[in-house]
Amino acid sequence: MLDLKEKRAWIFDLDGTLTQPVHDFELIRRKLGIDPSDDILDCIKRQSPERQRWMNAELDILEREYASQAAPAEGVLDCLEALAAADCQMGILTRNTHELALLSLKAIGADAFFEKAHVLGREDSQPKPSPEGIHILLKQWDLPNLSGVMVGDFHLDMLSGRAAGVSTVHVDVRDRHWPEDTDIRVKNLPELTSLLTFV
Structure with a gap:
């Protein structure tokens, strides 16, 4: 070893x-409209600037909630x-x-x-x-x-x-x-x- x-x-x-x-990645993908097999950050990166802003804002809300539960x-x-x-x-x-x-x-x-x-x-x-x-x-x-x-x-x-x-x-x-x-x-x-x- x-x-x-x-x-x-x-x-x-x-x-x-x-x-x-505590992270529910299936829920995150559903709320952001991301395919279950897709990487969340990679998917966001491929979007238009406007779509990226919305997805990042939604992701921040979800992740802030998870962080508070750490x-x-x-x-x-x-x-x-x-x-x-x-x-x-x-x-x-x-x-x-x-x-x-x-x-x-x-x-x-x-x-x-x-x-x-x-x-x-x-x-x-x-x-x-x-x-x-x-x-x-x-x-x-x-x-x-x-x-x-x-x-x-x-x-x-x-x-x-x-x-x-x-x-x-x-x-x-x-x-x-x-x-x-x-x-x-x-x-x-x-x-x-x-x-x-x-x-």
Whole structure:
């Protein structure tokens, strides 16, 4: 198994990884008139400017409601405290907006672990599966790809990590797996914390 003790740059997905999953993506697609198989952000990007403005405004309303309901995932603070105690750098890479990511982090009591500049929303970089956000954070920290880990609950998280050349950890809370893009699979954050050999 991959040894995590040398990993100094930890990049987390937010919704469903550090928070309990609350997003109803089927409902979002229905309200925005998006095909069930289509990527929400990609679909919005393909629309006319006027249509984009409407869809983004509706998406903001829905996501703001979900952010207000954010609850911490099991063991999230223990995991973050262990990484902080080991002087690891920590960042957030989310397809949500920067503002709502900060709101969710505050709601789960984890905002003190992340500098605002290290919380990247969809307006701060190309959304996952693009590796751009990971590269931005590694550059901010002046750390190499080999020291990085992307932690998330969805395939897009694993794909962005693979594309960036960092290790990938899948927090498999929904019993889905992408072994070709996953280095370590855990069932929850307490299991991940137990693998941190510097704890």
